[in-house]
Amino acid sequence: AIQLTQSPSSLSASVGDRVTITCRASQGISSALAWYQQKPGKAPKLLIYAASSLESGVPSRFSGSGSGTDFTLTISSLQPEDFATYFCQHFINYPHTFGQGTKLEIK
Amino acid sequence: EVHLVESGGGLVQPGGSLRLSCAASGFTFSDHYMDWVRQAPGKGLDWVGRTRNKANNYTTEYAASVKGRFAISRDDSKNSLYLQMNSLKTEDTAVYYCARVAGTTSSGLDYWGQGTLVTVSS
Numbered sequence: 059a060i061q062l063t064q065s066p067s068s069l070s071a072s073v074g075d076r077v078t079i080t081c082r083a084s085q086g087i088s089s090a091l092a093w094y095q096q097k098p099g100k101a102p103k104l105l106i107y108a109a110s111s112l113e114s115g116v117p118s119r120f121s122g123s124g125s126g127t128d129f130t131l132t133i134s135s136l137q138p139e140d141f142a143t144y145f146c147q148h149f150i151n152y153p154h155t156f157g158q159g160t161k162l163e164i165k
Numbered sequence: 166e167v168h169l170v171e172s173g174g175g176l177v178q179p180g181g182s183l184r185l186s187c188a189a190s191g192f193t194f195s196d197h198y199m200d201w202v203r204q205a206p207g208k209g210l211d212w213v214g215r216t217r218n219k220a221n222n223y224t225t226e227y228a229a230s231v232k233g234r235f236a237i238s239r240d241d242s243k244n245s246l247y248l249q250m251n252s253l254k255t256e257d258t259a260v261y262y263c264a265r266v267a268g269t270t271s272s273g274l275d276y277w278g279q280g281t282l283v284t285v286s287s
Binding site for chain 1 (some may be wrong): 182200202209210211212215226227228229262267270271273274275277279280
């Protein structure tokens with residue numbers, strides 16, 4: 059099974075900061091990657107699909123890039139509501155594994 | 166508006182069985198692939214499996230950890246998705262989410278239910 063490794067596992071940042079989270083696949087997955095945001099006690103929310111396509115209704119401060127094995131999620135200017143845990147997931151073959159998550163906390 | 170509502174969770178002993186349901190509304194359920202994803206307390210997301218739609222013969226895929234013990238099914242006439250869980254283990258304890266696969270199979274999971282908690286304990 060393909061493994062996805064996110065870095066960092068946790069991150070402290072301030073409102074207004076630019077933040078980048080990385081997801082590395084153990085083998086090439088083309089652009090078959092999605093990013094999700096999850097807040098405590100809530101279901102995940104789709105942010106980015108196909109590595110760089112913004113899901114409808116998601117603020118434009120979120121962006122995704124990458125292909126092959128290396129991917130990034132960038133938040134251009136952190137807002138208070140962005141403090142959450144972020145997960146990547148691949149869709150190239152089964153099982154559709156998730157990364158371990160990156161917890162974004164307020165500095 | 167799309168809604169997914171899971172039910173059927175609860176406390177079950179190791180080795181026992183449980184059937185989860187997911188009621189869908191607000192979209193053409195029969196058109197979509199559907200997934201189950203779980204999350205153990207305080208842990209990350211764990212993909213459980215998928216059912217394809219009628220056009221793809223309702224075929225299924227499973228994570229290795231549940232293959233042979235769990236079975237995903239659907240009833241398009243009832244807009245419902247199911248997860249039959251047998252031979253449950255303590256490590257199956259988690260919140261179980263049903264999720265809709267977006268337009269293409271690589272487009273992510275665009276709608277999720279609120280989750281139902283399954284606790285496997287003696």
